[in-house]
Amino acid sequence: MAYATSDDPSGEAPAPRRPSARDAPPARAERSASTARDGRRVPYLSESVTRTAKILVVGDFGVGKTTFIGSASEITPLRTEEPMTQASVGVDDLEGLDTKTTTTVAMDFGRITLNPRLALYLFGTPGQRRFWSMWAGLAEGAVGVLVLVDSRRLAGSFEVLDQIETHVPAPFAVAVNHFPDTPRHTADRLREALDLLPEVPIVDCDALDRTSAINALVTVADHAIALRTAKGIPT
Amino acid sequence: MTDGTAGEYRDTPLRPYVLTGGRAGPADTALGVDTLLKAMPHATPLPLSATPQSRALLRLCGGGVLSVAEAAAHLVLPVSVVRILVGDLVATGHLQAHAGSFSEPSMELLKEVLDGLRDL
Numbered sequence: 001m002a003y004a005t006s007d008d009p010s011g012e013a014p015a016p017r018r019p020s021a022r023d024a025p026p027a028r029a030e031r032s033a034s035t036a037r038d039g040r041r042v043p044y045l046s047e048s049v050t051r052t053a054k055i056l057v058v059g060d061f062g063v064g065k066t067t068f069i070g071s072a073s074e075i076t077p078l079r080t081e082e083p084m085t086q087a088s089v090g091v092d093d094l095e096g097l098d099t100k101t102t103t104t105v106a107m108d109f110g111r112i113t114l115n116p117r118l119a120l121y122l123f124g125t126p127g128q129r130r131f132w133s134m135w136a137g138l139a140e141g142a143v144g145v146l147v148l149v150d151s152r153r154l155a156g157s158f159e160v161l162d163q164i165e166t167h168v169p170a171p172f173a174v175a176v177n178h179f180p181d182t183p184r185h186t187a188d189r190l191r192e193a194l195d196l197l198p199e200v201p202i203v204d205c206d207a208l209d210r211t212s213a214i215n216a217l218v219t220v221a222d223h224a225i226a227l228r229t230a231k232g233i234p235t
Numbered sequence: 236m237t238d239g240t241a242g243e244y245r246d247t248p249l250r251p252y253v254l255t256g257g258r259a260g261p262a263d264t265a266l267g268v269d270t271l272l273k274a275m276p277h278a279t280p281l282p283l284s285a286t287p288q289s290r291a292l293l294r295l296c297g298g299g300v301l302s303v304a305e306a307a308a309h310l311v312l313p314v315s316v317v318r319i320l321v322g323d324l325v326a327t328g329h330l331q332a333h334a335g336s337f338s339e340p341s342m343e344l345l346k347e348v349l350d351g352l353r354d355l
């Protein structure tokens with residue numbers, strides 16, 4: 001399946017998924033009608049859903065965000081493109097920007113109906129500093145943030161983690177996405193390399209596998225509850 | 236753009252404010268990316284002056300419940316534009332908007348999310 005956006009600027013093929021994820025039976029809450037502008041069937045939510053929650057999936061380019069969302073989502077992942085106004089682009093990035101164009105940042109997202117009343121949305125955006133304005137608002141009210149990391153090029157994640165730690169009040173967990181040639185690191189070594197506090201969960205993940213992706217999301221929700229519980233205990 | 240950016244950002248001549256009648260400010264209604272939209276069943280027809288984008292949005296939402304982000308993706312419009320269109324359609328009684336994450340989720344909601352994920 002293709003993204004709903006018909007003209008993917010890069011011609012980037014949708015990330016491949018394991019057949020097991022693709023062939024899963026349709027989510028119980030999914031209902032379709034042909035009312036999209038392009039005539040495609042639109043997977044509407046169940047009418048019984050009245051509440052929503054969201055988790056952000058952020059990371060460096062190529063760490064597997066799109067793949068991850070595709071594996072976890074009950075609908076074919078969707079994509080929107082958001083123009084960044086020049087005012088919201090970091091001052092250091094204004095130079096070299098063509099004033100006649102608008103820089104556009106893509107956001108991939110998916111949906112999981114968790115129970116008849118509640119839908120969870122997964123929003124994936126690049127986490128670099130220059131895209132900060134784009135996802136700062138997205139993080140507001142989120143259950144938490146999952147930072148996807150490629151341990152073969154950890155340096156690419158430093159800036160993303162810096163942004164999260166400085167600006168995002170929502171809890172975050174780190175998922176190390178495993179590629180075939182990913183070396184095995186112990187969690188301790190990764191924690192040290194990424195300079196993460198002891199309470200930040202680190203979980204292994206295979207973004208191509210639905211169960212693995214869901215497990216990483218469980219880690220985020222679990223951590224959010226643990227932090228809230230700790231905060232609630234009077235000192 | 237370098238190869239590594241994999242289509243995650245690009246420059247376009249797009250001018251979204253043209254679609255929203257020159258406004259780029261936030262809509263009055265609380266509208267998050269995950270706010271749910273539904274067409275009001277017995278609303279009056281849209282005025283003749285309504286934009287094709289507003290009509291398409293209302294038609295899309297007539298088919299069932301969708302989030303702001305989903306509506307944007309299906310209409311191939313930026314979320315920021317759809318927010319403004321939704322705000323107008325809510326103000327005129329054509330669309331209903333509810334839910335959406337704005338502030339720290341309640342402990343109850345966190346637990347429901349965790350239980351829901353574990354039961355998948």
Ligand SMILES: Nc1nc2c(ncn2[C@@H]2O[C@H](COP(=O)(O)OP(=O)(O)O)[C@@H](O)[C@H]2O)c(=O)[nH]1
Binds near residue numbers: 061180205207241
């Ligand atoms: N083997 C393997 N390949 C992956 C995994 N996750 C992503 N990829 C591949 O890595 C590339 C980049 O992934 P993508 O999801 O587009 O990354 P994004 O830029 O963060 O959205 C794609 O070619 C994916 O197929 C994984 O868990 N295992």
Ligand SMILES: [Mg+2]
Binds near residue numbers: 065066108
């Ligand atoms: Mg991507």
